[in-house]
Amino acid sequence: MTRAPLWMIALSALLALACNKPADDAGETGEQTAGEKAAPEKAEAPALGDPPADAKAFFVWPQAGSKVPPTFGVVFGVQGMTVTPAGQDIDDRTKGHHHVVIDGKPIPAGTVVPTDEKNIHFGKGQTQTELTLTPGKHTLTMQFADGAHRSYGEKLSQTIDIEVVAIEGTPKVWFVEPADGAKVKSPVAMKFGLEGLTIRPAMQDPLDKLTGHHHVVVDGEPIPLGKVVPADETHIHYGKGQTEATLELAPGEHTLTLQLADGSHLSYGKKLSHTIKVTVEE
Numbered sequence: 332m333t334r335a336p337l338w339m340i341a342l343s344a345l346l347a348l349a350c351n352k353p354a355d356d357a358g359e360t361g362e363q364t365a366g367e368k369a370a371p372e373k374a375e376a377p378a379l380g381d382p383p384a385d386a387k388a389f390f391v392w393p394q395a396g397s398k399v400p401p402t403f404g405v406v407f408g409v410q411g412m413t414v415t416p417a418g419q420d421i422d423d424r425t426k427g428h429h430h431v432v433i434d435g436k437p438i439p440a441g442t443v444v445p446t447d448e449k450n451i452h453f454g455k456g457q458t459q460t461e462l463t464l465t466p467g468k469h470t471l472t473m474q475f476a477d478g479a480h481r482s483y484g485e486k487l488s489q490t491i492d493i494e495v496v497a498i499e500g501t502p503k504v505w506f507v508e509p510a511d512g513a514k515v516k517s518p519v520a521m522k523f524g525l526e527g528l529t530i531r532p533a534m535q536d537p538l539d540k541l542t543g544h545h546h547v548v549v550d551g552e553p554i555p556l557g558k559v560v561p562a563d564e565t566h567i568h569y570g571k572g573q574t575e576a577t578l579e580l581a582p583g584e585h586t587l588t589l590q591l592a593d594g595s596h597l598s599y600g601k602k603l604s605h606t607i608k609v610t611v612e613e
């Protein structure tokens with residue numbers, strides 16, 4: 332066995348000293364000089380503590396693995412936390428706002444979320460947005476951060492894979508029949524129009540957000556993006572992929588809302604709805 336010569340041991344000891352010393356200084360406040368006594372309080376902010384143990388941040392829409400058109404709505408979800416505008420209650424570990432990171436990763440806890448086209452802040456307390464991405468595979472990361480944009484870390488994030496698929500035109504649904512304001516007789520004959528997306532019966536590939544089926548809401552409202560269309564006498568599903576149907580309506584004025592939803596009956600929201608008024612005559 333050979334022993335390292337003395338000069339080599341001495342040299343490596345010197346190198347270690349030379350390398351470690353400045354690094355140690357920089358690791359502290361960086362401004363302290365050698366002879367100065369360490370100040371009792373450090374320049375760093377006090378430790379902020381953790382958000383509640385059961386807190387979560389996630390995407391309500393789209394779900395992981397979804398295929399979406401180039402422009403699509405995104406709905407944010409949070410559990411165990413309150414959404415507040417940026418700048419408010421910045422040290423309250425139960426409050427904050429959403430961020431979406433495109434093709435990135437969760438932001439480490441305590442790090443301020445960058446602001447650029449890949450790191451989008453929703454500092455007004457928004458809980459949904461619309462994104463336009465190039466066709467192909469992408470990741471979306473939901474990142475919740477406090478009122479000073481300091482990330483709550485991976486624990487309050489969710490990263491999903493999505494695939495953006497090019498489509499022709501802008502998705503649109505409408506009543507071909509009856510016309511808005513029409514006087515009609517019950518049963519009312521209806522024809523549904525769809526552009527940009529494709530009709531597909533319910534329960535087939537719910538993650539394919541380029542397809543869906545029609546619903547008619549009687550005397551109600553469009554269903555918000557990502558919410559299940561109820562199934563009752565005023566929310567009628569055309570889950571076989573029907574594009575025409577008849578509907579019994581009592582005499583009088585009614586609104587009819589055509590609402591497209593995905594294979595799991597999750598609504599495509601107001602943008603893919605159309606509301607008309609009809610008068611049913613005796």
Ligand SMILES: [Cu+2]
Pocket residue numbers: 533544546560568569570592595596
């Ligand atoms: Cu349905």
